[in-house]
Amino acid sequence: MVTAVPVLQPAQGPAPRLRRPDAARLRDLRGQREFQYEADVTEPEQSAWDAFWARVRDAIGNWLISRSYNHFWRWVFYALFVGAGVFIVLRLLEIDFTAMLGRSPRRAALAYDTMAENIHEVDFATRLAEAEAAGNWRLAVRLGYLQLLKTLADGGLINWQPDKTNHAYLAELPATGALRTSFREATRQFEYVWYGELALTPSLYAQVRAGYQALRTQLGRPYSSTSR
Template structure:
């Protein structure tokens, strides 16, 4: 018996309990019984359709045309182009023409390289200007400059000895500088007479606006200003006879100013 190996333990249990334990131990040792597999029934075979082939029904063509014409079946939204003005239409045509030209054969084979060359030249010119390199000197040419006897940027008409400076410029044949000195002498005469308020940073046309509109004074000073700007800023070449005419006009204007002062003092 199974319990004979445990003589000190099993007599403590009653007979019924020992019998029940024996049954439990035997069932656990035997293991669960496996049921036999049930056979799977085979699916019935499908028989071929022996009936006639179906006929496709096509909708009526007139009915389809009628449905297509109805608004309820129009699923595409119409894109309306905004109205263009004449100016917008002109620039649209210009853009189209430029676009067509950029994709043309002539541009890709000729004009594109011309534009590349122009861009390179413009870039070199900008670099030379930024580096303050004299481009004309690189080409073997020097700009024409008239020799000046003094610094014109620091001049003060109330400190210049016009008689001496004019004599030196005329003796040297520097007619351009002589015209400038004669014009500055006119400004000094106008400032001494109280007709203008001379300032180093004022323009010649500002002095012209300060003169009285009545009388011939403004017209004469306008002509003297025009001659001075042509000669000094425009670098107009002067000969001795032409300078004589300009100098005569300066002297006549100064004489007119002297008469105006004398009439005012009376």
Template structure:
């Protein structure tokens, strides 16, 4: 009998706890105030200012796009291919053999060429044999085209068979004609190519460039002239002077 009464007691206690728990929860729910829907203001949508929005769109601080690189030009593609070819060649096993020494030879040759150009070495005279008749027998650094008696000196050079000097005098007289007309600005030590560039907008450019090439070939070529070659070159100067007379 006492052992049977224990479960009954626990059952009554559990029932009382559930009952009072339900009462407490109901009272708590009843105490929560119910909002008055009529007193709550309706939601209002707020839109940004269109002008401010446009300013933000145009601001560089909010531009997150990536610039697209324009297509490469022809020369950029060309040098890119050259670079890729050299990279492949240098990375190959054949570079340790033949191509290695070819590149060394090109590098040394380019360096020597640049040094000789900076020293203003005459390549024609360096690799050719000059004849004895081609020696300069007078000083050229004292020449002043405004003080030279061209007729007398030309007659003297032709009588002596000094055709190289005669061609030089012909060219100097040409420079004087152009200087007197204000077509070039003659100065001692100025290069012939400078005078050619000064005539780039003149119809005399091509004829003058031709006689300049003839003079440089004769004077810097290091070879003596025979009478027949001299007559051919002198005729070219005469034709230039005739063209000059027509444009003057």
């Protein structure tokens, strides 16, 4: 069964009358700023600094799309990034890069076993004279520092033990006074030379030796290769 669709009849009666807005009201609305929809096309004034960076950005942008960058410099930057990444990984893994290239750090020759010396058994006068005569300044600095430790131990200022650190001896000295300051400086110089393998010249060794001499004089024991 098909339902018939009703036919809509046109509205009967007179046509609607359009109401026009009041002319005075329209003029008032046009004068209000809130209803001014014209776009402000005035560009803000650019400072010299902004203009400089704008030129830099434009130059970099033009360079990045240039033929030379796409055919050469881009691969140079890739290689640098890869090299930097490999270097960082090697450093994090604590891998000796010089050893990988077949090179070993230069180490000064030592005249005797330095791992088990007893400062109360070392003949410092003879050892220092031999090291200085041979120009082995690094060994001479170590012997001079051990001689300082012996002087401090003989004076009862530190309790020397083979397994104690240099900074443990520093902590045993009086907290105030020039002695602790002088020994701290002597320790710093020794560690730079011995553990840092700082290359010494005769003039640099003379400066370190002078510092040791001043400290031993302060302790009443002059420093020299002929003193015990």
